Amino acid sequence: MPTIPITANYRRHGDDWAVTVRTVDRSLATTAPGLIAARLQADQLVDEISEGHADRTVVHLLDGDAVAFSRIYLRTRHGLAVPDTRKAEPSTPHDQAIEV
Structure with missing residues (x-):
């Protein structure tokens, strides 16, 4: 049987x-009170979505970025401050016009 590719995408x-776990044809989502709890929830969703298939590959992403997830997750596991990854909304119409 071929390997099942799975993504787990996290976002604030x-x-x-919130975490969304996806395969090519299926998607499951949940929320959790912290990143560690979300990672544990993702593991449960991976088990459910892969239907017990042992040959699977899971890539964890933070807003679509695997390196960003690894960096934030490791900081969280070591009790370090986690920077806010959310993008700030422009404060004025002028700021909106010049953002690219």
Whole structure:
């Protein structure tokens, strides 16, 4: 049987973290109160979405970026401050016009 490619994409959702686990034809999502809890939830969703298939590859992403997820996750695991990854909204119409 071929390897099942799976992505787990994390993003901030207010004070919580949302995670969406996807295969080519299926998607499951949940939220959790912290990144560590979201990572644990992702593992459960991976088990569910892969239907027990042992030959699977999971890539964890933070807003689509695997390196960013690894950096933030490791900081969190070591109790270091986690920078806010959300993009700030432009404060004035002028700022909106010049952003690219």
